[in-house]
Amino acid sequence: MAIPLSYNVRSVVQRWTSVIVAVLGIAGTVGVFVAMLAMANGFRATLVASGSPRNALVRRAGADSEMVSAVTLDQLRVIEDAPGVARDARGPLVSGEVVVIAAFPLASSGTDANVQVRGVSQRALEVRDNVRIVAGRLFQPGLAELVVGRNAVKTYRGLDLGRDVRFGGGNWKVVGVFDAGGSAFDSEVWCDANVLSQVYKRPTNVFQSVTARLESASALTQFKDALTADPRLSVQVERETEYYEKQSRMLTTLIRVLGFLIAIVMGVGAVFGALNTMYSAVAERGREIATMRALGFGGGAVVLSFVIESLVIAFAGGVLGCLVVLPMNGFTTGTMNWQTFSHLAFAFRIGPFLLAQGIVFALVMGLIGGVPPAIRAARRPVAVALREL
Numbered sequence: 001m002a003i004p005l006s007y008n009v010r011s012v013v014q015r016w017t018s019v020i021v022a023v024l025g026i027a028g029t030v031g032v033f034v035a036m037l038a039m040a041n042g043f044r045a046t047l048v049a050s051g052s053p054r055n056a057l058v059r060r061a062g063a064d065s066e067m068v069s070a071v072t073l074d075q076l077r078v079i080e081d082a083p084g085v086a087r088d089a090r091g092p093l094v095s096g097e098v099v100v101i102a103a104f105p106l107a108s109s110g111t112d113a114n115v116q117v118r119g120v121s122q123r124a125l126e127v128r129d130n131v132r133i134v135a136g137r138l139f140q141p142g143l144a145e146l147v148v149g150r151n152a153v154k155t156y157r158g159l160d161l162g163r164d165v166r167f168g169g170g171n172w173k174v175v176g177v178f179d180a181g182g183s184a185f186d187s188e189v190w191c192d193a194n195v196l197s198q199v200y201k202r203p204t205n206v207f208q209s210v211t212a213r214l215e216s217a218s219a220l221t222q223f224k225d226a227l228t229a230d231p232r233l234s235v236q237v238e239r240e241t242e243y244y245e246k247q248s249r250m251l252t253t254l255i256r257v258l259g260f261l262i263a264i265v266m267g268v269g270a271v272f273g274a275l276n277t278m279y280s281a282v283a284e285r286g287r288e289i290a291t292m293r294a295l296g297f298g299g300g301a302v303v304l305s306f307v308i309e310s311l312v313i314a315f316a317g318g319v320l321g322c323l324v325v326l327p328m329n330g331f332t333t334g335t336m337n338w339q340t341f342s343h344l345a346f347a348f349r350i351g352p353f354l355l356a357q358g359i360v361f362a363l364v365m366g367l368i369g370g371v372p373p374a375i376r377a378a379r380r381p382v383a384v385a386l387r388e389l
Contacts, residue, residue: 018276019313022369025270026317026362029263031325034358036259038328038348040252043335046346047248050183051240052130053217054086058210058227061234065247066099066209073205075233082226084219085212088126093213095121095128098193100200102167104156106334113334115156117167118185119193127213131185136161136176141192144199147176149186151345155334159189170199184244187334187345211240251335263361270317271369307370314366318359325358326350 051057058079063069071079073096079085080092087093098119103112122141125131139145148159158165165172172191180186197204214223217239224237329350 022270022273022276022313023317023320025273026314026365027321027324029266029270029365030318030321030358030362032266033259033263033361034322034325034350034354035328035348036255036262037354037357038325038350039333040255040259041349041351041354042346043255043344044245044248044252045349046182046344047184047244048241049130049181049244050185051242051244052128053239053241054214055127055240056212056214056220056223057238057240057243058212058235059208059238061236063236066097069208071096071207071210071235073207075235076207076210078230078232079210079212079227079235082212082223084214084223084226086215090123093123093127095124095211096193096207097121097124097209097211098196098202098206099208100168100196102189104159104167107155107157110157113156115152115189116187117189117191117196119196120190121193124190124211127211128180128185130181130183131178133176134179136174138176139191140175142195143192144170144172144195145175145191146172147178147190148174149188149190150177150179151186151332152189153177155187155345168196168199182347184344184346267361267365271365273369303371303375306373307367310366310370310373311363312366314362314369315359317366318362321362322355322358326355 058071059066059069060071076094076096080094085092085094100117100119101114102117104115105111106113122138125133125138133147134150136147139147146159146165153159153161159174161174161177163174165174178185178190193207194204196202197206212223214220220237220239227233227235227237328348330347332345332347334345
């Protein structure tokens, strides 16, 4: 025979002061847990959104990022002629790109941050269909002109449309702003690849990566096999989405590990709070428990009743923690991408699955904090408790 759930609800209401302490402890722990995972999810989503399943990224064999790669113009021509490359009336949809790091002051603090400057070809917007000019125009080839990402305009000083900018020993003019759909490109500055190489005194006709638009997502295998088998090339080929997913792993893993460690430390405190609340309930309701046992409720029913009560408290704390942190969804912040050593703006991502994880985490804390007191209540001698009536 089970103890009615209404009994647990009335008990929670009667002990509201101690219950609030336990709820707030669990809510704080769940809030931190969800916020840290939302940060990791946002960082990963921002980088992965930079890639397209129809795009292939070509780098020098052995290079783990664009920063340490090199592809010559002759190799670029071979890549353009490879099977599987999409073409239009103007030719193959391929963009040879140069990547450098430049220091720009943050709008919030004025301190310098590393910004990724990407030299691209005139075909860059056709190759990456998630990027579009939303103000001004694209740079003219051969001129020291810049187009900047939507987040870059907000994050760094001096990158407003029409402004003159000096970096790398050259003078540049901002002629356009582009929207990359919330991807990592939104934090970048783009310009003509050849001009960027000249300003930074890099070898001409040498690129760090080549991005190719494929005829379809399934054309990657054909494209990759053709390039890796060509004796004129020593390159590695990846789907663009896979490349950016790998770029996100280091920091995403670090954030998640730190989040779990912080949540565990705070969770220990929250569990002790739940234990204290439930042990107090056992002490206060000794006579009630004995009476129920005398009326025929078994030890298992008592254990289940107290566990349910603890889970109700934990559920309330989990819901409160999720509600408190929910306004952070979409909040934009920035951090260093340790793969490229450049500053990256990204938004917190809180979805239903992450909120469900927070609730489950709260219930686990409630279960840990509720079982020992429940067992103690069930083992309480009935005769001894009844003598106290």
